[in-house]
Amino acid sequence: MLGHYLRTIALNLARSKLVTLMHIAGLGVGLACFIVTFVFIQELRTSDMQWSNSGRIYAITQQLWMGSAANSINPPNPGVAPVAAPYLRTDFPQLEAVARAIPGTVFGPGRVPVSSGDRNLFLYQYMIDPDFLKIFKLRFVAGDQATALASAGDAIITAAAARRAFGTTNALGKRLLINNKQWITIKAVIAGVPQPSHMGDTGQSRLRFDILTRMLPENIISAGNDWDEVNSFTYVLLPANGRFTVQQLREGLRGFSARHMPRAQGHSVFDAVPVSSIRLSALNTEGVSGTSLIATLTLLDALVLVVACFNYASLATAVALRRGREVALRKIVGANRRQIVLQSLFEAAAVGLLSVMLAFVLVLAATPLLDTVLPLDLQLSQLARPGFWLFAVLLVAATTVLSGAYPALVLSRLRPAQAMRSDSAPTARRWAFKLLVVGQFAAAGFLIVMVLVVRDQNGLMGAELPALVRNPTVVITTSLFGSGVDPKTLRSQLVQSPYVRSVSTADTIPWDIRGCCWLFNVARSPESAQHQIRVAAHRVGYDYFETIGSSLLAGRLFDRDRADVADPQQAWNRGGDLKVIIDRRLAAKLGWSNPIEAVGKTFYRPALWGGSTTPIRIIGVVENGAPRLTSIADTESNLYLLMPTIAGFPIIRVDPQHIPAAVRHIESTWHELAPTLPLEWRFTDQLFGDAFQTFSTVSNVITGLAAFAFAIALIGLAGMALHVTNGRLREVGVRKTLGAKPRQIIELLLLDFATPVAIANLIAWPFAWLAARAYLSQFLTRIDLTPVAFIVSLIATVAIACLAVGSQAIRASRVEPAVVLRYQ
C-alpha cells in the first residue's frame, strides 16, 4: 500500500508540475525563514552550556523602582548594583561563590585605551572578583588561576589580545598602561571563551572582554551604598551537593531588597536566572535591536510560515477537488476514509519534505549574506546537532498537518455519488477557499502596512542626515574621562585652527543607540509624587548647543562667566539647586507650552536616598532634537546639565570647506597631548549611519519577509484562480449564452477574487495599527500614524491580486460557450 501511495504521489506531483513547484517554492521559503530563526534562537538558548558547572551557575537580576516612582526604571535583567554582592555572601553562606564583573569604563561597554609602550590600541576591560575564576573555568594558556589576580594591578589577557598588544602570546609579566593612568601587569593568558556564550571578545558578546583585572573598591563608582548603579553582572555558584537549590535562593531573594536596600532609594525585585539565559535576556533588554530582533523575527517568521501553509492548503484543496472524481472512484472501489486521508497527508508530507530540503539549500546559500545584512551571527553547526534533526522531522510533520489537514479532510468527506455527478468543487466549500485566501492576505496586508510605516519612519529619521553632512562634526570616541587629558587644554589647542568652528564635550557618543543618558524623574511641584516625568539628562560641556547645531528658543545657553556648572551629588545630598537647559518637549510636559514661559521657572527632582527634594531651575529652552534616535525606557524629554568633568567625548564642528585640514589639526593636537592614547574619531553622519543601520536592517527584514509572504500569497491566488476558473467554465458558458459580455465576465471573476483579498486587508488593519504603534513608540521623533499606509496597502494588495488572477479571468471570458457546454 505504501508503494501505491508513493506512486500516486509521484504521479500527482508530476501531473501538475507548475502547481507542485508553487507548493514547494512557497513552503520552502516559509520554512527557510523558520529555520533561520530556529538556528538563531537555538544558539541563544544553548549559550554557556560548555562550562563544567553550568547547571549551578546563576546570574542575579535586579529590577529597580527609584524613589516613589510608579514605574521601574529597567526590566529585570542581569545588571545589578555592585553593592548587592557582599549582602548575597552574608545572606546565603551556602553559596560556593559570588562574583561580580563590571566594565572597565564608567560609561560604555568597557572599551578602554591601552598602551604597551610601542603600541596604542583599544581593548575591552572587565573588573572581576577573584571568585569569578572559580565560577567560570577559563582555559589558562599561561599563568596560574590561583595567583592570576592575587593583587591589585594584576591582569589576565586573552591570547588574541596579547598578540594585538604585544605581538606575541608570551605576555606574562608584561605591562600595559590603561586609560593613560593605571599600569597593570599580565599574570595570565587565557584562550578565547568557547562559544556560544554571553562572554567573549566579539560585538555579539554581552560581557565583552580582552583583559580581566581585579575589582577594587575604588573601581566601583559611587562606592557608597548606592543601589541604582545597576551595571554589574553578579554571578553565584550553587553548591555541588545540592543542599542549597535555586528555588531556595529565589525565595531568599524575595526579601533581599527589603532587608538591605534603603527605602529612600526606592525598592528592587531581585531574582536569579540560569547563566544559559543571559544572552537571550540581554537581547531582550537592549532596546529596539534586542526586543524587535527576537520578537519581530519570530512573529514575522510565523506569519510567513502560516501564509505558506495556508497557501499550500488552499491550492492543494483546489487541486484535490479537481481530482474529486478520481478520489470518489477510489472510494467506490474500496478506499476508506483513513486511506484517503493518509494519501492526502502523504502527499503533503512529500511536498513538506521537498520544501524542507529546498529550505536547507536556501539557508545554506543565504547564510553568508544573512550574516552581513543581519546581526544574527548564525552558527550553522547547529544543523549538525541531533536536536536539529528532531526539529526537522517535527517541522515536516507540523507543516504536513498544518497544510495537508484541510485538503485531506475535504477529500475524505467527499460523497462518491455527488462527486461522480460533477467535477466542480462543492459550492458549500467555496467559502473555505475564501477563508484560506483571507488568512494569507491578512498576513501579507499586515506586513505591507508595517513595511510602509517602517520605511516612512526611516525616511523621517533619515531627514536628519543632510544637516549632519552640511555641518560636519567630528566626535572623538576616545573618552577623556579619567584619561589624564585636560579638556580645557584640548579645547584651547583645537580652536587655534581656523578650520575648527566650535568644540564641546558630551557624556555619551551622539547617536549611539547602545549608550544613552542618565535617567531620572522630575515633577512640576516639590510635593508631586504622582505626576512625575522621566527625563533623559545629558551631561555636556560648554558650547554644546552651538557645536551640535541646536537652536535656542528662549533664555540663554551655558555661560563660562556664570556659575552654571552642575553638581548633582551635592544638590541631592546637601541641598542647592541645579541650572539646566531643557528641550521644547519637556517644557510642554511641565506645562509651559510657550518656551519663554519656562525660562527662570523651577521644577523638582523628588527626594531620594534620604536627601531633600532638589529644585531644578530652567535657564534656557532649546529645540527638540537630542542626538539620539530611540526613546530609551519611554523617555522622550531631554534636559542638559553642564558637567565638563563628566562629559568625556569631545565634539568638534569643523569648516565644511576645509575638512581634511581640520582633521589633520585634530589628530596632531591629540597626539601631542596624549601620545599614549589611541585616537578614534568619527563624523556625526557616520555615527548616525551606524545607528540608522539597525533600523535600516529591521526595515530590510520586514520588507523581505513581506515580499516573500506576498509573493507566496500571490502564487497561491494565481494557482487557485487557475483551478477555480476552470471549475466555473460551464457557468461562464451559460452566462455568455445568456448575453454576458467578456468585460462583465472579467469583472465578475475579479470581484470574486478581490473581495476576500480586500476583506483580509481590512482584518489586518487593527493588528497592523497596534504593531505599528508599538514599533513607533521606540523612537524619539516619529511619524504620525495616518490612514495613508493602510489605504495604500489595501489598494496595492487588491490591484496586485487582480493582476495575478487577471490572465485567468481574461482566458475564462474568451471561452466559446458551445465548446465548454459540450465538453463540461
Next chain:
Amino acid sequence: MNVNVAPAVRRDEPAPGTNGVIRLSNVRKLYRTSELETTALDDVSLEVTPGEFVAIMGPSGCGKSTLLNIIGLIDTPTSGEYWLDGAEVSRYSESALTEVRKRTIGFIFQSFNLIEDLSVYENVELPLLYQGMGRTARRTRVREVLELVALESRAKHKPAQLSGGQQQRVAVARAVVGDPKLIVADEPTGNLDTKNGEDVMDMLATLNEQGATVLMVTHSPSHAGRASRLVNLLDGRIVPNVAEAI
C-alpha cells in the same frame, strides 16, 4: 453471501422473510437545497434474489442512477430500509459501507471512470490494494482477470492509449477482480458502439451465469432483454410498464 464487516449500526438478525440478496423497502431519496426539494426516489420497494440479472429502465431523470447508487452503497436513502444479505445497511456509517462495498460490490460506469495516470494493470489492481491483498496474490489475480477480458498484452498501457471498448473491458476487469457477488453497471454500453456494447453484455451475462447478481441501468431495450428481470422507473417510482404508466 457472507459479508464480514463490523458496522457501526448492525442488525445481524435477518428480518423475517428476508432471504434475498437485496431488499429495498419504502425507500425515499430527497435532494434538498435551500429553496427546492426534489424527490429522486419515492417509496421504492424492490427485492433482488441471488443470481438475478436485473435491468432498470426509464426516462432520463427518473431516478435510475440514484437507485443504483443506493444499491451500490455509494449513496444513502433519506428514509426507508435497505437490507443487504440480511443486514439493514441504510444507517451504516461511511466506513462500514466502505467495508461492505469493497468486498461485495463491483461497479461499471458508462464513462469507464478509469484513473488516467495509472496503467491498465494498476487500475485493475486498485480494489485489491484497498482490500489489503498480498502482492503475489494480487499479481496473480490481476493477470487472471486481464486474461479473461483479453487485455493481458495491454497491462502497461494507460487508459488513453486504449479504445473505448478496451477501456470498458478494463472497467469490467476492475469490477470483477475482487470477486464481488453483486455487479452494479450504470449504462455500461452507453458510450460504446454496437460491437463493443455486445461484447460487454456478453461479459455481464457470463458473470451472471457464474453466480454474480447483476443490476444494470440501460436505455437499450435489446440489452435489457438479456436480463432475467426488468424494472421500470418513472418519476422515482417503480411502475409495471413505462408506456402504460404514461
